[in-house]
Amino acid sequence: MTLDDVRSAREGLAGVVRPTPLEYSRALSDRVGGPVHLKCENLQRAGSFKIRGAYTRMARLTPEEQARGVVAASAGNHAQGVALAAQPAGHRGDGVHADRGAHPEACWPPVPTAPGSSRSA
Secondary structure, eight states: OOHHHHHHHHHHHTTTSOOOOEEEOHHHHHHHTSOOEEEOGGGSTTSSTHHHHHHHHHHTOOHHHHHHOEEEEESSSHHHHHHHHHHHHTOOEEEEEOOTTTOGGGSSSOOOOOTTOOOOO
């Protein structure tokens, strides 16, 4: 990946994602002995940076790939980012979000079993 790749992705995301601030953290800077800035991607509509990569990838799909659609399975917020990115990219996107409580065996890392309970793998 080159700086030109990053700049191209940034240009492609204009109007799709919110510009998010870079905030200086005095507490973390003091702790590590150097400047620390936090990129506030939690302010994105999906609550994370995931929409950036999802949209950039979908915008580069071939017509054959576009015809097949996009599916994301996630135990986190990636599926939400893909679903949100699909609309402005002009694709149908399905997101499957795993609920760690309902299906802990489908999650990685595995969800610890409570003492005294049993669960088959």
